[in-house]
Amino acid sequence: MILYAEIVQSMKEASMDRAMNEEIGDPANEEDVPDESVGIVTDARHAQRRNSHRSDIMALGQINHRVLAHMPVTKKEQTCTQKHEKVGTERLYRQLDEMGVKVSDHAHDRNQSINKFIRERPPYADGTRTTNSNDTWHATKAIARKFKRVSSGPVRSRGVSWHPQLADKGAPLKTHFYWCMARCGGDEQVLRDMLLNIVQHYQNRHDNCHPESRCRADPNYRPTKLLLTEQRAVELLTNFVRSQDIYKSAKDYVLCKDTLYVESFNNSCLQYVDKRIVFGDLNYGLRMGLAVLDWNEHVDREATSRYVRYSVANIRQVQGKRILTAKKYTFVRELLLTFLARVKAAGNLPPLPQRQPQPQREDGALASGSDNSDTDFSAEDEPE
Ligand SMILES: [Zn+2]
Numbered sequence: 540m541i542l543y544a545e546i547v548q549s550m551k552e553a554s555m556d557r558a559m560n561e562e563i564g565d566p567a568n569e570e571d572v573p574d575e576s577v578g579i580v581t582d583a584r585h586a587q588r589r590n591s592h593r594s595d596i597m598a599l600g601q602i603n604h605r606v607l608a609h610m611p612v613t614k615k616e617q618t619c620t621q622k623h624e625k626v627g628t629e630r631l632y633r634q635l636d637e638m639g640v641k642v643s644d645h646a647h648d649r650n651q652s653i654n655k656f657i658r659e660r661p662p663y664a665d666g667t668r669t670t671n672s673n674d675t676w677h678a679t680k681a682i683a684r685k686f687k688r689v690s691s692g693p694v695r696s697r698g699v700s701w702h703p704q705l706a707d708k709g710a711p712l713k714t715h716f717y718w719c720m721a722r723c724g725g726d727e728q729v730l731r732d733m734l735l736n737i738v739q740h741y742q743n744r745h746d747n748c749h750p751e752s753r754c755r756a757d758p759n760y761r762p763t764k765l766l767l768t769e770q771r772a773v774e775l776l777t778n779f780v781r782s783q784d785i786y787k788s789a790k791d792y793v794l795c796k797d798t799l800y801v802e803s804f805n806n807s808c809l810q811y812v813d814k815r816i817v818f819g820d821l822n823y824g825l826r827m828g829l830a831v832l833d834w835n836e837h838v839d840r841e842a843t844s845r846y847v848r849y850s851v852a853n854i855r856q857v858q859g860k861r862i863l864t865a866k867k868y869t870f871v872r873e874l875l876l877t878f879l880a881r882v883k884a885a886g887n888l889p890p891l892p893q894r895q896p897q898p899q900r901e902d903g904a905l906a907s908g909s910d911n912s913d914t915d916f917s918a919e920d921e922p923e
Contacts, residue, residue: 558605596627
């Protein structure tokens with residue numbers, strides 16, 4: 540296992556190096572490729588559900604979504620689990636600085652200490668800075684729920700703390716927020732103005748609406764939601780928009796970045812590192828290495844088809860689910876061959892332990908064992 544873990548580690552590092560080169564050299568990145576900059580998405584994953592001994596800070600590329608760096612942090616380094624993400628991020632930046640790689644944009648869940656860390660980092664030699672982006676999904680997921688406070692309530696406070704004219708605007712408001720983040724062109728003030736314009740849009744005044752939106756582009760457009768005619772409803776909606784993180788910290792959302800891929804990686808890790816099991820250092824490192832190799836080989840593999848099922852429970856979900864091709868797992872085979880070659884090269888192996896004679900089932904067991912193709916790798920694919 541020590542040898543196997545060593546091989547996994549070196550293969551993982553090679554895989555992350557390849558991913559880094561790919562991420563830097565991608566022509567889709569920018570016209571001026573020469574400056575070595577990458578956009579990254581990071582998140583911390585705790586190995587246990589509470590008070591975890593170890594955490595892993597993963598950095599994924601924003602273009603190819605492969606793992607570029609893995610920073611494990613344990614309680615030996617920092618006793619407070621909640622501070623692991625900051626420790627790992629600092630180490631990540633030290634490593635990237637040593638490699639001479641600049642971070643153009645860093646997206647993460649809204650972790651305030653990381654926000655502060657990125658903001659306070661000195662600019663690079665050429666004057667550029669890392670832009671800080673927060674996850675749009677975390678920022679918008681609660682909007683519809685929070686909106687219930689101003690769109691429904693007891694009769695006695697009707698028209699005071701809530702207003703019936705807002706009743707049908709929870710979910711569409713969330714869509715509006717996404718739409719504004721995606722179209723603001725990276726400008727803080729534009730994003731704020733677009734968000735406030737939502738109120739006017741619902742008053743059926745579309746002078747400042749985006750030229751691409753249907754209320755401007757379609758001459759037959761009719762509002763489908765209740766119009767805001769009362770002053771109190773307008774005030775409530777305005778205050779609600781102003782109270783959202785996206786409005787208050789608009790600069791962290793102007794690039795409309797999400798951390799979906801890194802959350803997805805955290806989920807896919809679970810097949811290697813079960814949260815209910817506390818692994819030792821060697822075993823844990825090996826398993827995380829396998830998780831990274833698996834992810835880097837299989838992320839964004841193509842789909843054979845799309846499966847659409849309309850559900851009453853979630854009527855806004857229309858895109859359907861992609862049916863992916865089967866995983867190839869070429870890294871497992873490569874690992875096995877490298878491992879066998881290393882074992883063979885080591886030589887002087889102790890003889891295999893003698894099997895206890897079990898006359899009643901020896902024939903059957905041996906026969907089925909010998910023609911099992913999984914264990915018979917070395918004979919046909921022996922590396923030179
Ligand atoms: Zn409009």
